[in-house]
Amino acid sequence: MQKIAQANIERFNTLLETETDPTKRAMIRTLLAEEIEKLSRLQTFKAAEAKARP
Numbered sequence: 001m002q003k004i005a006q007a008n009i010e011r012f013n014t015l016l017e018t019e020t021d022p023t024k025r026a027m028i029r030t031l032l033a034e035e036i037e038k039l040s041r042l043q044t045f046k047a048a049e050a051k052a053r054p
Contacts, residue, residue, distance in 0.1 A: 002046070005039040 012032040019025050 002039060002042050005035050005042060008035045009039065 009032060012028050012035065015028050016025060016032070019028060
């Protein structure tokens with residue numbers, strides 16, 4: 001899941017480099033923020049899971 005989220009983040013950043021339509025840029029920024037949040041949650045969960053293992 002982390003690799004997918006990271007790939008999405010990279011893709012959205014690439015799209016922002018070329019997209020000029022303000023409406024599309026706003027949607028891409030929203031999707032980017034959601035993926036960044038998702039990646040953060042996944043990393044936090046993975047770290048907590050690793051810490052809980054004996």
